[in-house]
Amino acid sequence: MKSPLRIGIDVGGTNLRVGVLSSNDLVWESRRQTNFSEICQHNASPEALKRILDTLIETISEACNSYPQVQSVGIGFPGFIDPVSHVISASPNLPGLVNTDLVTPLKERLGLPVWLQNDALAAAYGEFLLIGPDSGSLLYVGLGTGVGSGLILHGKPYTGAHGxxxxxxxxxxxxxxxxxxxxxxxxxxxxxxxTGIALNYAEHEAVVLDAQKIASLAEHGDTRALRAFEQAAKFLAMALAHVLKIIDVSDVRIGGGLSRSWPLMQPVFLASFEASLIPALRGRIRVGLSNSGDRAGMLGAAMLFSADTCNLEM
Ligand SMILES: [Zn+2]
Structure with missing residues (x-):
């Protein structure tokens, strides 16, 4: 018997990826530029919300037209999601979306069950489902327009009390x-x-380039461009080492669009990371690059319906 079809959506500040999945297999995919960040910056929140909803419904309908047997929709969204009400309490990269309910209008207009979770937590869950670490726990770090991360603890997405x-x-x-x-x-x-790498570079060069362009310069030997990535690596390593002092998991995966430039960051990252860890943890954390492409976010979102989240207060 075939697995039921489910839609998984990975919402980014600038991109939207929609997939139809059968278990872990992606059977249909659509990507589009959305510029939700810009929409939120330049419009009052009711108008921004309307445009985000319209875009989501349009892409979901497109998937449903091809696969009418779809049973549910899961969305990974950049923001803090209340673990009980599933309302977006705030979104640092989508300003104005405060205490915003995306789930109810989507359910009403689509006539399908809808789940919503933080985008990095959804990607963490997707990554977890794909690699199934022996430890049962995984910390995922997504490097993209922002820096997101999500913890899967004993197989359950960990939301925290307030998302x-x-x-x-x-x-x-x-x-x-x-x-x-x-x-x-x-x-x-x-x-x-x-965004941060662009700022690192602009601080020294007084010119604004996007991270992709800076990566290309660094790969061609531009030392200032390389330094912008190394600065990123140093701070990321410090923060990650501190988090591991609190949660002490063995498996860390780095994903997101910016992870394609990981070779520019890796040497400084590893040196700073090891130096910042408690000595007892040195050499014992498996930090690996995600090899799921962009699939983890869509897969994790699609499978949210079955995810039993934990937040220690429920
Ligand atoms: Zn912040």
């Missing part, structure tokens, strides 16, 4: 540093994301 658990991207690594979309200053995300 803010494992926000590694918002650990403060530079006191009074760059202003972050979360409202604080000096967060990892402002140095180690695509």
């Amino acid at each position: 803010v658990a494992m926000e590694l991207g918002h650990l403060i690594v530079v006191p009074d540093g760059r202003l972050c979309g979360c409202g604080n200053r000096g967060c990892v995300e402002q140095y180690a994301s695509g």
Whole structure:
């Protein structure tokens, strides 16, 4: 008997990926540029919400037209998701989306069950399902427009009491540093994301390039461009080492679009990471690159329907 078909959606600040999945297999996929970040920056929140909803419904309907037997929709969304109400309490990269309910209008308009979870936590769950680590637990770090992360603890996505658990991207690594979309200053995300790397480079070069262009310069021997990546690597390593002092898991996976430039970061990352760990942990953490392509986010989102989350208060 075939596995039921489920839609998994990975919402990013600039991209939207929609997949139809049968168990772990991606049977249909659609990608589009969305610029949700810009929409949220330039529109009042009701208008921004309407445009986000319309885009989601359009792409989901497209999938349903091809696969009318789809049974559910799962969405990984960039923001803090209340673990009980599933309302978006805030989204650092989509300003204005505060206490926003995306699930109810989607359910009403689609007539399908809908699950919503933080995008990095959904990707962590997808990665977990794909690799099935022996330890049963996994910390996933997604490097993209922002820095997201998610913890799977004994097979369950760990949300925290308020949906803010494992926000590694918002650990403060530079006191009074760059202003972050979360409202604080000096967060990892402002140095180690695509946006952060662009800022690292602009600080020395007084020119604004995107992370992809900076990566290309670094790969061709531009030392200042390489330094922008190394700065990212140093802060990411410090933050990750600190998180591991708290949660002490053995398996860490790095994914997201920016992980394609990991070779530029890896040497500095490994040196800073080992130095920042408690000596008892050195050499005992398996940090690997995700090899799921972009699939983990869609897979994890699609399988949220079966995910028994834990937050220690439920
Ligand atoms: Zn922040």
